[in-house]
Amino acid sequence: MKKRILYPIALVVVLVGLAFTGPAERYFEIAKNLDIFATLFKEVNALYVDEVNPNTLVRTGIDAMLASLDPYTNYIPEDEVEDFRTINTGQYGGIGAVTREIGNRTVVTMIMEGYGAQKGGLKIGDEVLKIDDLELSKLSREQSSQLMKGQVGTPVSLTVRRIGVEQPIKLDFKREKIKVNNVPYFGMVGKDIAYIHLSDFTPDAGKEVRNALVALKEQGAQGVILDLRGNPGGLLIEAVNITNLFLPKGKMVVSTKGKIPENNLNYETLNNPTDTEIPVAVLINRGSASASEIVAGTLQDYDRGVVLGEKSYGKGLVQVSRPLSYNSQLKVTTAKYYTPTGRCIQVLDYGHRRDDGSVGSIPDSLKKAFKTTNGRTVYDGGGIEPDVKIQPVEAHPLTQVLFEKGFIFDFATQYVYKHQQPADARNFNLSDEDYQQFITWMKDKNYSYKSYLEFGLQQFSEEAKKEKYYSDLKNQIEQIQARIAESKKNELVMYKDQIKMLLEEEIVSRYFLEKGGIETGFKHDQEVKKAIDVLHNAPQYKKILNIQ
Known part of the structure; x- marks a missing residue:
């Protein structure tokens, strides 16, 4: 942070001092420090030992200056204005698909109901290989995101890899005005x-x-x-x-x-x-x-x-x-x-x-x-x-790793190509047999992680070494580590409830999209259940609100 503040430091200092000056002096201080900043920038650009990018240099100065105020005061350059407008209006030109990066893959994680992606045959779980004729592997996340969006009415094609289909599929779409619902x-x-x-x-x-x-x-x-x-x-x-x-x-x-x-x-x-x-x-x-x-x-x-x-x-x-x-x-x-x-x-x-x-x-x-x-x-x-x-209920580190590395996502994708659509989202339950298949499927997967207990034990070991107690405690520490490692062999069973909940939501979203994922989550949602209880209990409701 200190390095980032070096360039606009004079301007930041004056912003603090201006609060104690009169209008005329304030304007003079502003002009003076802007001149200092401009001349400093010119000298650095001309004399610095390596070539510098003026856009990057100034952007670093602006961002550091604004960061000294609060996280919500931001500079938005021209190439980011469209994304800023999308956030504020919930509207953009696109096909109505949401993607996510899992490892080196870009996969479709949600299809918006009624828009081009759904009507054109794109499916959750598809891996996007190309946008038009540009390979995503050669583009940054920001570049690929910009390519998906565009002027309403313009064409765009996606080449995707789909489970059960040997050759990539090319799908053609026409961008339309997408309105993200506030009430999904x-x-x-x-x-x-x-x-x-x-x-x-x-x-x-x-x-x-x-x-x-x-x-x-x-x-x-x-x-x-x-x-x-x-x-x-x-x-x-x-x-x-x-x-x-x-x-x-x-x-x-x-x-x-x-x-x-x-x-x-x-x-x-x-x-x-x-x-x-x-x-x-x-x-x-x-x-x-x-x-x-x-x-x-x-x-x-x-x-x-x-x-x-x-x-x-x-x-x-x-x-x-x-x-x-x-x-x-x-x-x-x-x-x-x-x-x-x-x-x-x-x-x-x-x-x-x-x-x-x-x-x-x-x-x-x-x-x-x-x-x-x-x-x-x-x-x-x-x-x-x-x-x-x-x-x-805090998600266990195991559950987080399975989600972040895409194992829950990938198993759900495979599941839907082997099973018929359930009658409805709310009553869908992943059977014990299906969950056992997930455990079997995970056997050759790399999902190593450190549990909270392991982090705590590591910190304990480091402190023991500092205090010269480690040699006395080494055997006990190693015994605990061995017991933790043994317990982790059954971790997919131990945390079945959390993992199964995410699997069910992911699977149901393939059939019923976002609404289905929300509905199947109701049976696990303790906050919703408590809210229902409070609303059904009129005396309790009135007591909480002090209604006489």
């Missing part, structure tokens, strides 16, 4: 509980949630689960629209406060709600951030729903994008946001870095208490604390 799934869990999975906050997120809620109420929903787990956020206005579904018109949802008065804004619900009475359960976890936290925090502040799961990420900062020269853009943090009670849930204090440049969490002693509508106590400065905490 909604349906009933149980006879009277609605489930809505919200994965993004791009345009129309509020509309998609409303349509799902209306449809599920028509099916008899008496309670609703809004799943925000892993949702990184997005457009603030869509968070307002979603809370508006459950809150009356004219209610404060969120306020923003920044250095410039124009950024001090209040956002209220503007429309008539869909339902202000239906019981609501909101699911969050460590991956729920930004707009997700606005929705969860606002409903919590008004005691409009029970929040379940883990503490959320803790991102209470607002960004806007600004155009720069040469079609580039700046995404810059302009304000902090506050929930209706007045709490900011930002967990890291980027404005007060330590001497070494690191950032610390806001200490508990500085966190403030706030009261919800019904008098419950909530706190700022640390994400959204759930009303009902649920400890997640």
